[in-house]
Amino acid sequence: xxxxxxxxxxxxxxxxxxxxxxxxxxxxxxxxxxxxxxxxxxxxxxxxxxxxxxxxxxxxxxxxxxxxxxxxxxxxxx
Numbered sequence: 838x839x840x841x842x843x844x845x846x847x848x849x850x851x852x853x854x855x856x857x858x859x860x861x862x863x864x865x866x867x868x869x870x871x872x873x874x875x876x877x878x879x880x881x882x883x884x885x886x887x888x889x890x891x892x893x894x895x896x897x898x899x900x901x902x903x904x905x906x907x908x909x910x911x912x913x914x915x
Contacts, residue, residue, distance in 0.1 A: 861903035
């Protein structure tokens with residue numbers, strides 16, 4: 838996986854950043870949907886968009902990005 842820099846996170850919508858932030862909790866799509874108050878299929882759509890925008894190949898890579906940028910994603914959410 839190529840490193841992601843902070844400017845790449847700016848391409849995400851606020852909701853996509855929120856989904857990416859909670860993705861690092863290690864929960865499945867259903868639990869993420871319940872946590873965020875959205876439909877499970879909406880979580881899947883956001884994850885697809887996130888992986889495309891950031892040039893990621895998998896959910897695992899998205900989790901790694903979430904963990905790497907957790908502080909930045911948390912501060913932007915507030």
